[in-house]
Amino acid sequence: MNLHGRGLKGVSFPLFLFLYIADASLGQVHYSIPEEMSTGSVVGNLGLGLSEIFDRKLRVASEAGEQYFSVDTGKGELVVNERIDREALCGQSASCVLPLQVVVENPLQLHRIEVEIRDINDNSPRFVINELAFEIAESTVVGGRFPLESAEDQDVGTNGLRTYVLSKNDCFSLKIKQIEDGRNVPELVLDKPLDRETKSVHQLLLTALDGGNPVKSGTAQITITVLDNNDNNPIFQTSLYKVAVREDIAKGTLIVKTQASDRDEGLNGDVEYSFGKHTPENVLGLFDINSVTGEIFLKGILDQETAVTYRIDISAKDKGTPKMEGHCRVQVDVLDVNDNSPEVILTSEPNDVPEDAPSGTVVALLSARDLDSGDNGKVTLKLPVGSPFSLKPSFSNNYALVTNGVIDREIMSVYNIEVTATDAGSPSLISRKIIPVKISDINDNAPVFSQPSYNVYIGENGRAGTIIYSVSASDLDLGDNAKLSYSILDSKVQDVSVSSYVYINSENGSIYSMHSFDYEKLKVFQIQVQAKDHGSPSLSSNATVHVFILDKNDNAPSVIYPSSAVHGSLSQQRTSRSSKAGHLVTKVTAVDADSGHNAWISYRLAEATDASLFAVNLYTGEVRTKRAVSEQDDSSQRLLIEIKDDGDPVQSTTVTVSVLLEDGLHEPILDLRHKTDDSHKKTGRMALYLILSLASVSVLSLVTFLILAVKWSDSEDYKNPNRNLQLQLNTDGPIKYVEVLGGDMMSQSQSFRSCLSPTSEYSDFTFVKPSSTTDFKDMINVLDASLPDSTWTFESQQNEVPGLEMAGSVVASFLPLVEYNRRTDALHHPGGTKAGLRGRTFSQRSGFGIIRDFRP
Structure with a gap:
């Protein structure tokens, strides 16, 4: 298409812009403009x-180094940014093309534009030396030729040097000789013999003309x-010597030897x-010539990237007078x-790449360049x-760097x-x-707790607002994607929301108590803590905190027998005046709602009417x-009996027992002891009962196990990892027993007590239903309804094992044989340990307890 541009100083001239698309996929555009x-x-x-120019951040980069062009963002036009001198830019080259790169973003693209700079006739022909001097012998024959200095014109084409004109004279004419490289060289031709005596000096004017319009000229x-x-x-x-040399030849290398001959003799030859x-x-800085031999040597360093060809004029002069050359x-x-x-050039700086960028995303634009030519300049x-x-x-x-x-x-x-x-040279250069x-972050990592679950132990009766524990989580992401907030997921603890028990600091994960805890009411509970990041969309993960309440000695022993002492009245016991030393008068039984050492009970006679009579x-x-x-x-x-536990500080209580000494009091215990044969019979019956009981419990355990196994196989086994069923051998000191276990971590403890009559000669055992260890009044009622006061004793101790992995409902428990020494009224375990006869509460579990009694 033809456009009109503005020339210098407001002079208008036609501007021919040639626009073509070399390849639709490449987007190359060609313009042609005049210089200046x-x-x-x-x-x-x-x-x-216009919206594309602003939104896509269009910019123009010139491979020539100078920023000759820019973009008018208001009109979307490519405009001249500074004056362009074709001769300074391209010299005498016939073609002068400026390659431009237009870079647009969003998406990142590269377009190539070529702007051809056309020559205008802005330079006149010029002789390097505007005064030429020749010495010509008068004997020179007509037709002799004398090369003249060529003029130079920085313009090219029709605006370049066209011809020469010689001023009018009698002896000389001008001939134009075209040499091999296409240049026109003027020569002075002698048309008539010279006569020094007639005219010794000739003054001529040589004029060089170009082909511009209007014509410009220069003279010498x-x-x-x-x-x-x-x-x-x-x-x-020969008039022209041609030689080709490698650019890496060493200094001092012979380039070529020129040779001229003169038919004269002596100094003239x-x-x-x-x-x-x-x-x-x-x-002159690169080459040197031997004035005698005509040999030309290299004295500098050649660089093919600086100059491809050197044309050197050589003169041969004789020593005659005048000198001929x-x-x-x-x-x-x-x-x-x-x-x-080779070089790697970044056309566009790389952008930050999101880590979820699809394959093929453009990261940066770059190009390759090598100053060598041919295969040496081909870059991979x-x-x-x-x-x-x-x-x-x-x-x-040009290349695009993509994911x-x-x-x-x-x-x-x-x-x-x-x-x-x-490059493709040999050897190749690298x-x-x-x-x-840079890779920018996306929220693709969920928070991770330092551990999947935490076990926390706190004492009962602590102050509200006390920190229980601090959980921590980390996130591999950055910024808001890694900023975490902690919260407690809603759940129930004893039918009450867990938020009534604890709260959490959302910033640092510290968990605080809302009130104090009572071990006797709540022994363990769990908290589901969630860590959520601030990404979009946010990610989260959960951790379980198991909180175990540790017992403190905050309960004094409670008397459960004699029953009258429980209700605050004086307990009266009777014994015969015929009683011997070691006669059992009565037995005081107490329990402690605490556990462990805090529930170990001892008895002491604090006061007595006669301290020497009773112990x-x-x-x-x-x-x-x-x-x-x-x-x-x-x-x-x-008798004033003091009952103390083993806690710190010690808790104690007292019970007062009144013993009446009566004559002729019947001793049913002594009568029973004389019934040896009946006791053997009852022992046999008890053995049978025990076997039947064990068989029943075993069948019950097997049925329960099968029911639970079928139930769990139909459910989602891994939704609640705290539920299981297992057969477990437990050891509590010298006592060993087997349990079939199942249930939840959070289920509350059930206590099953085993009771026997301390005054019985038989191997008695009693099954007692599960009940809370703190419900002493109900237990007393059960025992009172089944046995007379004089034929049984009861004692309970709850041994807590904090952090026990499995706590729940126990299907059945099996106690081994425990020897009971009637003479010392104490239990003897296989290891020889002696302990008072007491019922047994299995920590965190519930079940049936069985004790088999033997004589020594």
């Missing part, structure tokens, strides 16, 4: 909307001095060689060697093997991509460029006579 256009002149319209003054004698010029073997008068300084030209072609490493780019990026070729050694695989910021936050550039690419067993609470009762002893004996 004023700043702001329009080159052409880029064809982009020629002064010819006519000399006598030496009338033969030195003549070279003795030739000296030299460079032409107007040899450029860069040539001959001329030739030496053309040195420099051959390229692979002495330049590659990335390391296994890199999650790849290079996508574009055009003219090519999975990127994870948590594994690598910054990729230093090493791009290796290798260069490397590191391109840093209280430290462990069993049995009151026995220390000696035989005499007639002198008071008939009413008052």
